[in-house]
Amino acid sequence: MRSRHTLVLFLLLGLFRTLHSQPAVAPPKLAVIIVVDQMRADYIDRFQRDWSRGLKRLITDGAWFRNAAYPYLGTVTCPGHATISTGAFPHVHGIPANQWWDRDAGRQMACTEDPAVTNLGYDGPGQEHNSGYRLKVPTFADVMRTERGAHVVTLSVKTRSAIMLAGHGGDAVTWMSEPLDTWLTSTAFARALVPEVKTFIAANPVDADFGKSWTRLLPASRYRDPDDDQFERPPPGWTQAFPHAFNGTAGKPDASFRVQWDISPFADAYTGRMAAALVETMRLGRHDTTDVLGVSFSATDRVGHKFGPRSQEIQDQLARLDRTIGDLLDRLDAAVGKNQYVVALSADHGVTPIPEQLQRAHLDAGRVNINDIVARIESKLGPALGAGAHVAKLDGRDMNLYFLPGVYQKLVASPALLADVVEAIESVRGVRRVYRAEQLRSVPAAGDAWLRAAALSYVEGRSGDMVISVRPQWISSAEAATHGSATSDDQRVPILFMGNGIKPGRYDQAATPADIAPTLAKLCGITLPNAEGRPLTAALR
Known part of the structure; x- marks a missing residue:
């Protein structure tokens, strides 16, 4: 008797799921x-x-x-x-x-x-x-x-x-x-x-x-x-x-x-x-x-x-x-x-x-200098890691920062140097915050909305070792106007x-x-x- 009731229950559950997945009206053509x-x-x-x-x-x-x-x-x-x-x-x-x-x-x-x-x-x-x-x-x-x-x-x-x-x-x-x-x-x-x-x-x-x-x-x-x-x-x-x-x-x-x-x-x-x-x-x-x-x-x-x-x-x-x-x-x-x-x-x-139009209206706006960011990073890394380039790519269109192979691992192993690099980036006008890859691998359910926004965009192996967010009304492009921020x-x-x-x-x-x-x-x-x-x-x- 119990098995018969169980069978009926499964059949009803299956019917419910089928009906639940079906559209309430005829599907569009x-x-x-x-x-x-x-x-x-x-x-x-x-x-x-x-x-x-x-x-x-x-x-x-x-x-x-x-x-x-x-x-x-x-x-x-x-x-x-x-x-x-x-x-x-x-x-x-x-x-x-x-x-x-x-x-x-x-x-x-x-x-x-x-x-x-x-x-x-x-x-x-x-x-x-x-x-x-x-x-x-x-x-x-x-x-x-x-x-x-x-x-x-x-x-x-x-x-x-x-x-x-x-x-x-x-x-x-x-x-x-x-x-x-x-x-x-x-x-x-x-x-x-x-x-x-x-x-x-x-x-x-x-x-x-x-x-x-x-x-x-x-x-x-x-x-x-x-x-x-x-x-x-x-x-x-x-x-x-x-x-x-x-x-x-x-x-x-x-x-x-x-x-x-x-x-x-x-x-x-x-x-x-x-x-x-x-x-x-x-x-x-x-x-x-x-x-x-x-x-x-x-x-x-x-x-x-x-x-x-x-x-x-x-x-x-x-x-x-x-x-x-x-x-x-x-x-x-x-x-x-x-x-x-x-x-x-x-x-x-x-x-x-366009930032210059906003500046004309006396608003906080501008263009983030990508070359300045890279220069400040290299000025911190050169004395610690040796002469030569350490940054592989920083693209102003998405503000993902990639280091040459092995460089970021050395930064993670040296918290003081890592903090210096983050501070150098965040000192550039228009930069709001720097996020490290290890901060973005899981999406916080609540709390810091900017961190959550960066984590929702992060893809392991494709996103940068660091991700830079800019302040509202600031851009990092040579175009007259652009997008790519969490504003x-x-x-x-x-x-x-x-x-x-x-x-x-x-x-x-x-x-x-x-x-x-x-x-x-x-x-x-x-x-x-x-x-x-x-x-x-x-x-x-």
């Missing part, structure tokens, strides 16, 4: 992840009155999580996209930065670099070698593809953005080469060029935009900031003021033209058109499962680095992106069916304003959902971009094995 690279959370409050199409529709008809932020230090593109796609933070998904010092190779290694694969060029020779194999956990798209047979399409101008949204496979994973001279995929994702992608690129050459000009979309009175700020750093061939012509520096569609095109809304418009075309030609959303589309729009990041977040260029870029996303949603309505798909939109990081400028981003299974509204609960993939997974009836985020059930029907 298509799950869409949109990343707006470098979109600060406050851009919605500042600029939404300019929007009437895609961004406006997402805010009005969707669920807007207004209190969303990354909890970690390394707020840059590759970790951000990996966090969105996996539901995990860098210490779990394995991507601490856009690049890191490979101790064995003795050089910088890109987050998507993979010598075992070959890139395939659509409109030029294949260059570089890229895949998602450095990602340590599966993405939402990976699980949908392997467990549900989903068709997966991701694309971006940036290599790391397209690949991190896809993960370890996909039907069409597409990006531009670093010199911006050809669209690419790799043998990690395809045995040959994808015909639908090849057809679109052949019919829509980027060079068709040569000779055009980026002009202001809105009436002059609508712009909040001055047009011509002396601290903006436009690319060669442009001034700080509108209009910005796509003529290159030599009057022909060469590399300088491609750089100008890349730092403009035209790059996003092209990406949006390609995404819509691939949905139609690859029949996404019309298979017997939920397909996955990942689109990362890179131009807001490119523009923000050159002109800063307090510029007419950023305001205009977002007004034009509103139209681009509107066109994409319209074509999804036609191809898949309105309310038959779900969209999640977020950003991979925010951005800190609200860089951590706070929007999270928006719209479509199938979503309850529209404004939600003030705390959220992180790691919640996006688990929320989509719940809608699709799957489980992400390594997710640290949780489904945002308040916005689910």
